[in-house]
Amino acid sequence: EDQVTQSPEALRLQEGESSSLNCSYTVSGLRGLFWYRQDPGKGPEFLFTLYSAGEEKEKERLKATLTKKESFLHITAPKPEDSATYLCAVQAGGGADGLTFGKGTHLIIQP
Amino acid sequence: EAQVTQNPRYLITVTGKKLTVTCSQNMNHEYMSWYRQDPGLGLRQIYYSMNVEVTDKGDVPEGYKVSRKEKRNFPLILESPSPNQTSLYFCASSLIFQETQYFGPGTRLLVL
Numbered sequence: 001e002d003q004v005t006q007s008p009e010a011l012r013l014q015e016g017e018s019s020s021l022n023c024s025y026t027v028s029g030l031r032g033l034f035w036y037r038q039d040p041g042k043g044p045e046f047l048f049t050l051y052s053a054g055e056e057k058e059k060e061r062l063k064a065t066l067t068k069k070e071s072f073l074h075i076t077a078p079k080p081e082d083s084a085t086y087l088c089a090v091q092a093g094g095g096a097d098g099l100t101f102g103k104g105t106h107l108i109i110q111p
Numbered sequence: 112e113a114q115v116t117q118n119p120r121y122l123i124t125v126t127g128k129k130l131t132v133t134c135s136q137n138m139n140h141e142y143m144s145w146y147r148q149d150p151g152l153g154l155r156q157i158y159y160s161m162n163v164e165v166t167d168k169g170d171v172p173e174g175y176k177v178s179r180k181e182k183r184n185f186p187l188i189l190e191s192p193s194p195n196q197t198s199l200y201f202c203a204s205s206l207i208f209q210e211t212q213y214f215g216p217g218t219r220l221l222v223l
Contacts, residue, residue: 044214099154
């Protein structure tokens with residue numbers, strides 16, 4: 001069974017204080033690993049897709065990396081508008097199932 | 112604007128009263144899916160559709176039905192809603208299966 005574990009569950013940072021969110025996964029044949037951002041009461045918003053170990057992608061203050069067992073979402077010099085819940089999801093290479101999501105990391109950036 | 116829309120956004124109903132939540136996408140995507148999101152459980156897939164007239168069960172299909180008669184629409188049907196179906200529901204679509212999925216704004220359902 002595919003499993004995704006995100007840590008920490010919640011993280012409070014000061015504005016400008018860089019940190020990383022972790023996503024550990026167990027999947028039979030990774031097709032892709034996805035990062036989404038979700039604001040309260042809204043649908044998940046796509047951030048990144050990573051397909052193979054060693055791959056990295058960047059967008060503004062966010063950088064996602066992937067190894068064979070986990071992914072990190074690095075946040076550099078965050079601003080209050082980066083506050084959100086960050087969701088990690090994996091898609092297995094076989095079968096026709098949808099995404100398997102982690103429970104998310106609730107990130108708060110204080111001014 | 113490329114988007115996934117859902118209606119209604121909020122719904123309060125009573126046990127046993129049939130309801131339908133609509134989902135529509137304007138991106139000509141083949142793959143569509145329904146998820147529910149509950150505190151402490153995260154997002155879980157209910158049903159998905161690979162294309163018109165092709166649907167299949169996800170992880171939590173009990174109590175739900177879907178149909179895919181047109182490529183752009185994928186309604187979620189609760190024929191006899193129960194309180195344990197109170198949840199936040201999301202529709203998602205992707206160009207093809209296993210590509211990046213784009214989510215709708217969500218439908219918050221309360222079953223009394």
